[in-house]
Amino acid sequence: MRQALRNADRALVHLLVGAGLSLVGYLAVALVLVALTASLLVIGAGMLPEAVRTVRRVADAERRRTAAWSGRAVPGSRVPLDEGTLVVRVRNAVTDPCTRRELAWLVSQTVYGLVLFYAAMALFPVALLVDGVWCGLARRRPVLLPLVPGLASLEAGLSRALLSPSPADRALTERVEELAATRAGAVAAHGAELRRIERDLHDGTQAHLVALSMRIGLARRAYDSDPESARKMLDDAQDQAEEALADLRHVVRGIHPPVLTDRGLVGAVRALAASSGLEVGVTAEGLADGPEDDGARAPAAVEAAAYFVVAEALSNAAKHSGAGHAAVELSHTPRLLRVRVRDEGRGGADEGRGSGLLGVRRRVAALDGTVVLTSPDGGPTVMEVELPCAW
Template structure:
């Protein structure tokens, strides 16, 4: 009994999937058929009877090719778990320059909106994946889609035969029912091998995608460096530089008052000494923000432990032994950890955090977990998205698990070897 119900379920699920494959695969041929029908309806005497169908076929095929391919990838991933990379070119960052113009990777525009629209149009029209998508829609319409259309076509035939009397109609209806039931669990399965064979990106497309990714990373790095330089300049101008100017004025005044008012001169010198101490502290903090000395002297693990001691949270640090990495990687991971802990205090209102550092044969994995309220997401332009872009420069990545109510677990991975 259980086997029978399982078989019935397989038939029902297979029939639904076959209908989905047939609808997706025959969508563009349906546009072609509609174009031909339009040309026939207008008649041979109408000058638009041949031009309008051609325009409809061209525009409709190009506009529907990418949605059809995306739908096929979704169905294959959902039904079989096979993820087929799209290979589409990704848009790079749109950056505003000092001249006021916006650079989108192709040209300069006067506004951010115009730069984004121009970038999207150029990427859509110049993408190498367009030819692959158009080829795949033709292959799909000739292979998986007709096979998937067998079960629904058989059921339609059975329904038509059911309203017509006669032994031949009954016999044909019974045969159609047998075909629909027998082919239902299997008719849709041709979609996966066809999609894997013809829909995956080519080597040239993968190379172009990698070039776009590196271009975007270079632009992100340039923007981040410019922002960091501005921050350092601002901190120096508003902090240490102002104090050093005041220190020079105090010493000059004390020099003039040395003979006339020694007590006032000594008071000014004491103030100057206090200002020099404060300026030295600010310079040390500034240097620590650029590159902590303990990070260069003792490595990532000890630097993270020192950071945990100064954190307002109760932070527990665990490390899989002591290891040293390339300085740029250590710096990126250190400031990534610092940013995550700061977010846990500022946004998640956490009270405790755990930092784990481990290394294996493939690279380094750093986990930061807090007991905050959760809900953290990598939003475009946000800190977590920027962290992912910074680690992508080293072929790394970020994984975020942060349900509402917490806890939040962020995993940073970088492929590298220890020194």
């Protein structure tokens, strides 16, 4: 009886706050109507976004109240009203689906909020009398007091149903959040790649070119007085030029490997397999095996991403897994390029212990692809990647 009474008291407080929101709702609806009328007359267009912002504050209070009663958060996502010109803010206020849901809730709350509160207030004294006698004389559990929390749960359920986004809106919101995270990862990956290229050019190619320029200058000075020394300096300069070219080729391969252009994805992956230090089997289903092959060929960006996925997976297998064998599978559907790399090593691959796997995930996410890495202790390690593409 005591627990039932405490629950009923808590429900009455909840419904009392809901009744207060119902009264606030009358004022908010009136404010929206005034703002809408003023907007139609143009002179008061700036009132509408502020009126909608007031409705949002009231709806947020209801979301918190409903979440406190039910223990589950009430989701909500909105178009911002503080960005852009006045026309943009008015358009966002009118077209935002969340605004329409909140206005529908506000109008409904002015009815069911008061009705359920009055019903609870009428039920509570009757429940006290009946359950007091029922529990005191018959030693039975209360039967009417639990109905008061039931009314509060009904009110919370109605608010949740009206304020929660539809499945389509929720899917759109999740997709927008996913794309925002993907964009942030792509920007980070792009910045890291630019820094790597800058570092490689500064520490490698530029250093060799500076040394080359100095040796040519010394050779010019010594040419008339000491031809033999000048000839040796020119030989050294030629070696420096070749080293600079090698470094430059290394940088270019990191941007877009020329082997992809020359041999296609399958040929480039086979070249990776041959130089990996592992025994690697490569299978390809319906993909071009060179520039002259009639098989399907993905866009250059997709091929480059797939190439770097295989390169990172084979490099990790050779360095860390202890495996002697690996397998690479390439296949495609009308809308996807699939890459699967498996090694029979010790497993335990962890994205948090290095930047390579994280870089792969960001590179793939930038193309709206997916990465699934499975690497239990003891192996095997399997990386499966799907890249959307139009063939």
